[in-house]
Structure formats: structure tokens, C-alpha cells
Amino acid sequence: MIAAGSGGNGTGPAAPEPRPGDPGITAELVADHGLSPEEYDKIVGHLGRTPTFTELGVFSAMWSEHCGYKNSKRLLRLLPTEAPWVIQGPGENAGVIDIGGGYALAFKIESHNHPSAVEPYQGAATGIGGILRDVFTMGARPVAVLDSLHFGDLDSSRVRYLFDGVVRGAGDYGNCVGIPNLGGEAYFDRGYAGNPIINVMCLGIMKREQLIRGEAHGEGNTLMAVGARTGRDGIHGATFASEELGEDSDASRPQVQVGDPFTEKLLLEASLELIRSGHIVGIQDMGAAGITSSAAEMAGRSGSGVVIDTTLVPVREPGMTPYEILLSESQERMMVVVHRGREEEVRQILAKWELEAAEVGQVTSDGRFRILEDGRPVADIPALPLTEGCPTYEREGIEGEEVRALREMDLTPYAGGEGDRTADFLRLLASPNLASRRWIHDQYDTTVRTASVIQPGGDAGVLRVRGTRRGIAVTTDCSGRYTYLEPGTGARIAVAEAARNLACAGALPMAVTNNLNFGNPLKPHIYYQLREAVLGMVEACALFETPVTGGNVSLYNETSGTPIYPTPVIGMVGIIEELERVTRHAFREEGDVIVLLGRNTDELGASEYLYAMHGIVGGRPPRVDLLAERVLQQALLAMIGEGLLRSAHDCSEGGLVCALAESALDDGEDPVGIRVRLVDPLPSTALFFGEAQGRVVVSCDPASLERVRRLADRYGVPCTEVGTVGAIGGNFVVESADARIEADIREVGAVYFGALPERMDAQ
Amino acid sequence: MRAVVVTFPGSNCDYDCLQVLRKVMGVDTRFIWHREHELGDPDLVVLPGGFSYGDYLRAGAIARFSPIVEAVKRYAGRGGIVLGICNGFQILCEAGLLPGALRRNDSLKFRSHDVHVRVETTDTAFTRAYRPGQVLRIPIAHAEGNYIADPGTLERLEAERRVVFRYTTRAGARGEGGNPNGSANDIAGIVNPAGNVLGLMPHPERAAEGVLGSTDGLGMFESLVAHFARERVA
Numbered sequence: 001m002i003a004a005g006s007g008g009n010g011t012g013p014a015a016p017e018p019r020p021g022d023p024g025i026t027a028e029l030v031a032d033h034g035l036s037p038e039e040y041d042k043i044v045g046h047l048g049r050t051p052t053f054t055e056l057g058v059f060s061a062m063w064s065e066h067c068g069y070k071n072s073k074r075l076l077r078l079l080p081t082e083a084p085w086v087i088q089g090p091g092e093n094a095g096v097i098d099i100g101g102g103y104a105l106a107f108k109i110e111s112h113n114h115p116s117a118v119e120p121y122q123g124a125a126t127g128i129g130g131i132l133r134d135v136f137t138m139g140a141r142p143v144a145v146l147d148s149l150h151f152g153d154l155d156s157s158r159v160r161y162l163f164d165g166v167v168r169g170a171g172d173y174g175n176c177v178g179i180p181n182l183g184g185e186a187y188f189d190r191g192y193a194g195n196p197i198i199n200v201m202c203l204g205i206m207k208r209e210q211l212i213r214g215e216a217h218g219e220g221n222t223l224m225a226v227g228a229r230t231g232r233d234g235i236h237g238a239t240f241a242s243e244e245l246g247e248d249s250d251a252s253r254p255q256v257q258v259g260d261p262f263t264e265k266l267l268l269e270a271s272l273e274l275i276r277s278g279h280i281v282g283i284q285d286m287g288a289a290g291i292t293s294s295a296a297e298m299a300g301r302s303g304s305g306v307v308i309d310t311t312l313v314p315v316r317e318p319g320m321t322p323y324e325i326l327l328s329e330s331q332e333r334m335m336v337v338v339h340r341g342r343e344e345e346v347r348q349i350l351a352k353w354e355l356e357a358a359e360v361g362q363v364t365s366d367g368r369f370r371i372l373e374d375g376r377p378v379a380d381i382p383a384l385p386l387t388e389g390c391p392t393y394e395r396e397g398i399e400g401e402e403v404r405a406l407r408e409m410d411l412t413p414y415a416g417g418e419g420d421r422t423a424d425f426l427r428l429l430a431s432p433n434l435a436s437r438r439w440i441h442d443q444y445d446t447t448v449r450t451a452s453v454i455q456p457g458g459d460a461g462v463l464r465v466r467g468t469r470r471g472i473a474v475t476t477d478c479s480g481r482y483t484y485l486e487p488g489t490g491a492r493i494a495v496a497e498a499a500r501n502l503a504c505a506g507a508l509p510m511a512v513t514n515n516l517n518f519g520n521p522l523k524p525h526i527y528y529q530l531r532e533a534v535l536g537m538v539e540a541c542a543l544f545e546t547p548v549t550g551g552n553v554s555l556y557n558e559t560s561g562t563p564i565y566p567t568p569v570i571g572m573v574g575i576i577e578e579l580e581r582v583t584r585h586a587f588r589e590e591g592d593v594i595v596l597l598g599r600n601t602d603e604l605g606a607s608e609y610l611y612a613m614h615g616i617v618g619g620r621p622p623r624v625d626l627l628a629e630r631v632l633q634q635a636l637l638a639m640i641g642e643g644l645l646r647s648a649h650d651c652s653e654g655g656l657v658c659a660l661a662e663s664a665l666d667d668g669e670d671p672v673g674i675r676v677r678l679v680d681p682l683p684s685t686a687l688f689f690g691e692a693q694g695r696v697v698v699s700c701d702p703a704s705l706e707r708v709r710r711l712a713d714r715y716g717v718p719c720t721e722v723g724t725v726g727a728i729g730g731n732f733v734v735e736s737a738d739a740r741i742e743a744d745i746r747e748v749g750a751v752y753f754g755a756l757p758e759r760m761d762a763q
Numbered sequence: 764m765r766a767v768v769v770t771f772p773g774s775n776c777d778y779d780c781l782q783v784l785r786k787v788m789g790v791d792t793r794f795i796w797h798r799e800h801e802l803g804d805p806d807l808v809v810l811p812g813g814f815s816y817g818d819y820l821r822a823g824a825i826a827r828f829s830p831i832v833e834a835v836k837r838y839a840g841r842g843g844i845v846l847g848i849c850n851g852f853q854i855l856c857e858a859g860l861l862p863g864a865l866r867r868n869d870s871l872k873f874r875s876h877d878v879h880v881r882v883e884t885t886d887t888a889f890t891r892a893y894r895p896g897q898v899l900r901i902p903i904a905h906a907e908g909n910y911i912a913d914p915g916t917l918e919r920l921e922a923e924r925r926v927v928f929r930y931t932t933r934a935g936a937r938g939e940g941g942n943p944n945g946s947a948n949d950i951a952g953i954v955n956p957a958g959n960v961l962g963l964m965p966h967p968e969r970a971a972e973g974v975l976g977s978t979d980g981l982g983m984f985e986s987l988v989a990h991f992a993r994e995r996v997a
Binding site: 168171172175176177178260261262263265266352353354438441442443444445446447448449450451452453464466579669 | 772773775776778779782783796812813814816817818819872873874875876902904906933966968969971972974975976
């Protein structure tokens with residue numbers, strides 16, 4: 001037990017003295033901790049004295065971008081966060097929405113970019129571990145993960161190493177814990193050469209009443225550290241994640257944590273059992289900034305205080321200092337707040353799962369974050385400034401000249417003319433951005449938990465919700481290229497496309513978790529990207545009525561000064577009311593009519609065609625009319641609701657022809673031929689491969705066509721019959737007024753399914 | 764009919780197996796924790812998939828020391844029906860209830876996708892509901908499913924018709940890429956000499972409801988239910 005007084009006796013505990021062996025506080029040490037002189041002055045103001053080394057470390061972590069959102073908070077406040085179905089918005093471990101039938105869905109996305117850039121296998125693995133803990137600490141059982149991956153071009157052996165390591169790491173961890181992967185995305189572009197983007201999302205389901213929050217209330221309740229022991233790994237990971245990568249980043253490898261999915265699985269089962277037991281009042285992952293952030297955030301949320309003695313924390317090695325123990329990011333650890341007197345019951349549940357638990361401190365009412373070392377104070381900080389006092393900044397944002405020039409570049413040399421469009425199509429389909437992602441998904445368990453209704457490879461992943469007739473659909477989306485060339489448009493498209501993906505499966509979009517991956521916000525052209533992207537997201541999320549219930553911000557994604565493309569990843573969840581109506585992207589019956597909803601345009605800017613065929617990132621991303629998108633999706637849902645459609649597939653990267661190919665190929669087992677004729681008076685490049693927004697390829701029984709048309713008319717959605725579904729193994733034919741693509745569908749399949757394995761396994 | 768599903772630390776298909784038996788088949792089914800010493804008196808014991816003890820050392824190598832495995836051995840010795848799926852198959856091999864071992868897949872990668880397996884014998888309690896030679900579409904999800912045994916054992920397995928499931932193409936042909944992991948003789952599942960212990964790598968419990976895309980795994984559970992219905996009459 002903690003012997004120190006609670007501070008309630010009027011005199012208060014003694015202020016901490018500098019600890020023997022700790023370095024003295026210098027301007028250089030402050031800068032090394034990522035704190036500005038002004039921020040340091042604020043810290044001195046909050047404490048009323050010079051901080052100890054331990055206190056400096058605690059502030060550094062809590063006031064890092066990763067924990068304190070200092071450069072993004074003012075923008076994030078603008079996002080819509082409320083709706084009648086939102087049970088928990090931003091600020092908790094995960095967002096929670098009501099999905100009906102007495103059930104709630106917890107979900108969140110998080111980045112693990114920096115660790116993965118240095119050590120891809122462990123970086124991705126621990127990313128999965130962290131996001132699972134965020135979800136099960138809400139009381140929800142994780143039911144699916146998704147991963148949004150952005151890498152440099154696969155021509156680089158380093159990129160192949162990173163990609164391979166990330167997929168193995170994410171796979172091994174999720175597979176072992178037994179959480180199915182339901183999708184995500186993988187993009188390859190030179191904009192991510194030095195700094196890959198690894199975002200992982202998790203969904204969990206619970207009974208509404210099982211919701212628990214990360215709170216530390218009730219004076220005298222016991223803080224217990226649960227799970228793995230604390231080691232010297234990942235110290236200052238939160239600060240590391242808030243810096244640019246440089247030449248010497250490999251030397252940061254000790255800041256990357258090592259994952260143990262077996263312990264995670266035990267922790268998952270034990271945590272859910274603890275939550276159901278009623279013995280605990282709060283639980284939180286010791287994620288970024290470890291004990292520091294878990295204890296401070298739990299105290300901050302409930303307005304209480306905490307006192308922890310670091311000598312009571314189980315450690316992996318002797319001689320660890322309070323600084324190291326407080327800032328370690330060793331994985332698979334939780335902080336649990338236990339009702340006083342029930343410690344033994346908690347210990348028994350944990351022992352069943354072969355986990356350690358140690359009483360490390362208590363909840364107090366003095367509003368302070370106090371750390372002792374064997375009873376001697378080493379840190380004594382008012383809790384509120386730690387969690388809420390992080391200074392926030394609005395930076396200067398000015399668009400970069402270079403980007404403006406790229407956006408305005410003349411695309412006419414690439415836009416038209418003669419050419420073998422069949423060859424273009426097959427070359428495009430072999431691009432790693434368009435080819436089948438099966439190489440990835442085959443390494444992920446997608447069927448464990450026996451709830452996966454649509455596995456990765458479709459527009460959205462779909463899960464059944466046991467005990468109801470409903471399904472959950474989920475997707476992640478972001479085109480960094482669009483966002484690079486026009487940040488606001490890119491973000492609006494990310495939201496619109498995510499919603500379109502869900503609607504294609506027959507789901508009504510409900511809520512969003514977002515992951516803002518950007519470069520160094522102190523650079524005006526980066527802050528411009530961040531601001532414009534958030535504003536675009538604000539507009540689109542409001543229009544689609546998909547509030548943002550939380551997420552993650554990852555800034556400083558730069559290598560040796562070169563920033564990544566701005567990448568605001570949208571993770572969106574939706575509900576399918578009648579799972580029987582779930583709709584897939586594949587054509588199904590010979591003789592079915594292929595119908596295009598939406599309109600083709602003369603837009604080739606920012607397209608995969610330009611990148612794959614000409615190596616160009618330029619032009620204006622496609623226009624997005626959010627209102628028209630919303631109406632299109634409503635029409636689509638009405639058609640699906642009436643059972644009129646045999647398939648529905650979103651038209652996105654690679655354009656209309658690639659969407660048609662995906663619907664014709666399905667999983668490659670029984671690919672069907674198609675015959676499509678397009679009459680739009682457009683250049684064939686834009687018509688075939690342009691990425692106009694607001695388009696969906698659907699198919700239906702000819703007998704249903706009239707009803708499809710009538711519904712489209714009622715909503716005012718353009719609806720064009722473009723072709724018919726042919727026989728299994730037939731020819732894939734798409735023609736326009738002046739161009740034609742024709743290929744054996746099995747040859748198309750060989751290109752589509754062969755491209756990634758050839759790149760990755762032949763090396 | 765009564766069934767138990769053994770839960771080891773790290774099992775992750777225990778719930779799926781329970782669901783199929785209880786909800787789809789209506790079988791009285793409960794979990795049994797690995798530290799128990801007695802099984803009770805079930806008609807069927809399922810060792811589910813997952814990563815018992817994290818599959819550290821070797822898949823199944825630590826789980827075989829769990830107290831419950833001794834009880835499973837006694838139960839199997841008395842002729843009790845034991846079904847080991849994926850990690851359960853690995854544990855049965857490690858525990859010596861089935862011959863051979865499961866090595867890393869020849870691709871050295873985790874493989875998760877549907878495979879086709881041919882029912883090689885319907886003369887077991889696990890497969891009577893199938894047609895001989897029927898080709899099933901069932902998911903696999905494993906890193907260590909590459910079955911290996913010494914030549915004498917393989918010969919014996921074949922001679923005694925103890926290979927119950929074999930990887931094939933959709934048309935039921937061997938070779939031509941049907942084998943996902945390099946298993947000797949395309950073996951996906953085998954039984955012990957007495958025919959009461961079956962281990963297989965594919966997951967029949969993941970292919971037992973139409974909403975999940977395939978019901979080809981249901982035959983195994985129907986076979987078992989019919990087997991016990993028949994026993995009760997006899």
C-alpha cells in the first residue's frame with residue numbers, strides 16, 4: 001500500500017527534490033524533450049518551481065503532439081461529433097455508437113507510422129495490439145480490424161521490406177489474438193518513400209450496459225498495473241512519434257516496442273471478465289506514454305488525483321528509474337482502478353489468465369498527479385494542466401508553390417490521342433494500386449469468429465451482429481494523391497468515397513474515426529494541408545451525418561525534411577438493417593444488365609492512369625459534389641432495400657473500366673465476360689480511366705431495370721444502361737465511340753491477381 | 764448428445780466451435796478450461812483452433828502439457844470421439860494421439876483463404892453425411908499446416924484409409940495448386956487407427972452457415988450428431 005499522506009492534512013506532501021543521479025534541468029535538456037522555452041515557462045508556472053527530471057519527462061510526453069494534440073486541437077474542435085446514436089464521442093479510448101437491439105459498437109483508428117518505418121514487423125504488430133486494447137478497454141469484444149497502408153513505390157527493395165514486414169507483423173498479431181481482418185487499403189506512391197503510413201482500425205461489439213470508461217474516481221480506490229512487466233522499451237515513444245525521421249532514425253529502434261499477442265489475448269479475456277465482474281471502476285491501456293498517460297488521463301477525466309509508487313510497479317529489469325518506469329511503452333499492460341477491498345477478487349481473475357497484477361497506487365481527491373519512489377516524492381504535478389493544459393497553436397498555413405504548379409499543369413499531352421487502350425488497361429490493372437490485394441489478405445485471418453459476411457476485397461467489409469438481423473459494414477479510405485494536390489477536395493472525397501463504399505454493401509453510414517497523417521505542422525505549407533483537410537472533413541462529415549467519434553493525429557511524418565502526402569484516413573462504419581439485403585461488388589448472372597449510376601466526366605487529374613502510365617502526380621483531383629453524392633447513395637440504398645440489384649460497386653481509382661473489371665473478376669474463380677458500350681462524347685482516356693466521383697456500377701435482372709430507372713429518376717440520379725453481363729470465361733469488352741478494350745477475362749484475371757505476388761514473391 | 768470444447772490460453776476458435784454445436788446443431792455444449800483434470804462424460808471433445816500458449820516453441824508443443832490433455836488421452840483411449848481443428852490438430856500430433864507433425868507452410872507465410880478438400884472416406888463418425896469423393900469448400904487459416912510424417916507412417920495412413928480429407932482443386936483433382944501448404948500426400952486431415960480421433964487443418968466450423976458463404980463444413984457436425992443418435996438407438 002502507498003504509505004504517503006493523501007495531502008488532506010493541510011500541510012500537503014513535501015515538494016519533490018531532485019533525485020540523485022538525474023541530470024540537472026538545462027535549456028538543452030528541455031529542447032531534447034521536444035518542449036519550447038515558452039512551454040517550459042508554462043510548466044514552471046504550473047508547478048511554481050523548477051521541474052524535476054521525472055516531471056520534465058512526464059510533461060514532455062503529455063504535451064507531445066501525440067498525447068496533447070498541440071497543433072491540431074483547434075482544428076479538431078470544428079469536427080461534428082454528435083448525433084442521437086453517438087454514445088461516446090472523442091476523448092475516450094474509443095468512440096461508441098448505438099447499433100440497435102441493445103448493442104453498441106466501439107471503434108477507433110490509430111497510426112503506428114514512426115515505429116513501422118524503423119522496424120516494420122514490430123511496428124505494425126504493436127499497432128494492432130494498441131488499437132485492440134483501446135476497444136476492449138471500453139468493454140467491447142474486438143470483432144474486426146482493418147489496416148490502411150501507404151508505402152513508397154515497390155520498385156525499391158527497402159519499400160518491399162517495409163511492406164512485407166508490416167503485413168507479416170499485422171497478420172501475425174491479429175491472427176494470434178483471433179480478430180478477423182475485414183479490409184483496409186494499400187497504396188503505393190513515391191510520396192511515401194521514406195515514411196510509410198500504417199493506420200489500424202478496430203471494431204468491437206458490446207451490450208450497451210457493458211460500456212466502461214477510462215476513469216479513476218472514488219478516493220481510496222486502488223490502482224493496479226496489470227499484464228506484462230514494465231521494461232526499458234519504447235521510452236519516450238510518444239515524443240519519438242512527434243518528431244521527423246532522419247538519417248539516424250534507425251538508432252531509434254530501442255524506442256520501438258515489441259509485441260506479444262499471446263499476452264494480449266489473455267489480457268483481452270481477463271479485461272472483459274474484470275469489466276463484467278463489477279470489481280473495477282475504470283480501465284485503460286498503458287499505450288503511448290505508458291503509466292504516465294493512463295494514470296493522468298484517468299484522473300483528468302474524473303477530476304480526481306492519483307498517487308503511484310514506482311517501486312511497486314513490476315519491472316523486467318532492476319535499476320529502472322522512476323523516469324523510465326513512467327515513460328516506458330512496454331506493450332500489453334493495463335491500468336485498472338479497483339474498488340477498494342476487491343483487490344483479491346481482481347487478482348484471482350487475472351491469475352486464471354496467468355497474468356500479474358500489482359497494486360501500484362491509489363485514487364486521491366487532491367487533483368494531483370503524484371509519483372513516489374519508495375515513499376519519497378519524485379513528481380507532484382496538478383493533474384488538470386497535464387491533460388488539459390497542453391498549449392495549443394494555430395499555425396500559419398500557406399499553400400506551397402510547388403503543389404499549385406502541379407495542380408495547374410497542362411494534362412493535354414497525356415489526355416487523348418491514339419493508343420492501344422487494351423494494352424493501357426492491362427498495364428494499369430497491374431499497378432499495385434489497382435491490382436488485387438489478395439497477397440495481403442491471404443496473410444490475414446479473415447474468417448475467425450465466424451461473422452465475416454463480406455471479406456476483404458469488396459467495397460466494404462461486412463460483419464453479422466449475432467442475435468440481430470443486422471450487419472455492420474466498415475471501410476477505410478484516403479487518396480493521398482488527391483489530398484496532396486488539393487487538400488480540402490481530397491478529404492471531402494475520402495469521406496464521400498467511404499460512405500459510397502458502405503452504401504454499395506447496403507449499409508447506411510453512421511460514424512467516422514479519422515487518422516490525420518501529415519508532415520511537420522510548423523511548416524506553413526503543411527499546416528495549410530492540415531487545415532484545409534480538416535475543413536473539408538468538417539463539411540463532408542456534417543453532410544453525410546457521420547459524426548467523428550475519435551481518432552488519431554500523426555504529424556511530423558517526414559524523412560530528412562521530405563513530408564509525406566497529407567493523408568487524412570477515414571474509417572467509417574455503417575449499419576445494414578436487413579443482412580439478407582447485403583450486396584456484393586461481383587456480377588452474378590449472365591444476361592444481367594449493367595447500369596451506371598452517376599455521370600462520366602472529362603477529368604484525368606490526379607489519376608492512377610497518369611501515375612502508372614506517365615509517372616505524373618498532377619492536375620486537379622476530380623470534383624466532388626457532396627450533395628449529389630448523398631442523393632446517389634440514398635438512391636442506391638433504396639434500390640438495394642427493394643431487392644432490385646444483383647451487384648453494386650464503387651467507381652474510384654483506375655476509373656470506370658477498372659471498376660467493371662473488378663466486378664467481372666470477383667475472386668477469380670468464375671470470372672465473367674461483359675459487353676459494355678459507352679456513348680459519352682469524351683476522350684477515351686478520361687472516359688475509361690478518369691476518376692470522376694459520384695459513380696457506382698450496378699447490375700440487375702433485366703426485369704428489374706424499369707424499377708431501377710424509376711427510382712433513379714425519383715432521386716434525380718443519372719442512370720445509364722451501359723451493357724450486359726456475359727458468360728463465365730467470356731471476353732471483357734468495353735467500347736466507346738472511338739476506342740475499344742477487348743481481352744479474355746481470364747487473361748485480365750491473371751494480370752489482376754498476379755501483379756502483387758510477382759512484385760513481392762519473385763524478388 | 765453432449766459436447767465439450769477445450770479452451771487453452773490462446774485458443775481463439777473455441778467460441779466459434781461452441782456456436783456451431785450449440786446454435787446450429789442444437790447440441791448441449793460447454794467450455795472446459797485447460798487446467799481441469801476431468802472432462803466429465805461428454806460424447807464429443809473438440810480441441811479448437813487458435814494459438815495455445817502463443818504457439819511459442821512449436822504449435823501445440825506447450826498445450827500438450829496441460830492437465831486436460833491427459834484427460835483427453837484417457838478419453839480417446841476408451842474410444843471417445845475427439846475432433847481437433849487447426850491448432851487442435853497440431854496439439855493432437857504433439858500429444859501423440861495422431862502421427863506426424865505440422866511444419867511451417869511451404870510458402871513460409873500464414874495462409875488464410877478457402878481451399879477445396881476431397882472427402883476420402885465416409886466411413887468415419889465425422890464424415891458419414893458426406894458423399895465419397897465429395898469436394899468441400901472450407902477456409903484455412905494457419906502458418907503451420909504442412910503435414911509431414913515418415914514414409915512408413917504415410918504408407919500406413921494410406922493403406923489403412925486414414926487420410927480423411929485431402930487438398931484438391933475444385934474439380935477434385937490432386938496437384939495443380941490445390942495444396943496450400945506443402946502437406947505430404949496433400950493431407951488435410953487424418954484419423955487414428957481406431958477412427959475416433961480426427962485432426963484437420965481446415966475449419967469446418969467456419970463453413971456451417973449460409974450467411975458466411977459456405978455450408979460445406981456442416982456435414983461434419985451432422986455426421987457426429989447422426990452418429991450419436993444412432994448409438995443411442997443401438
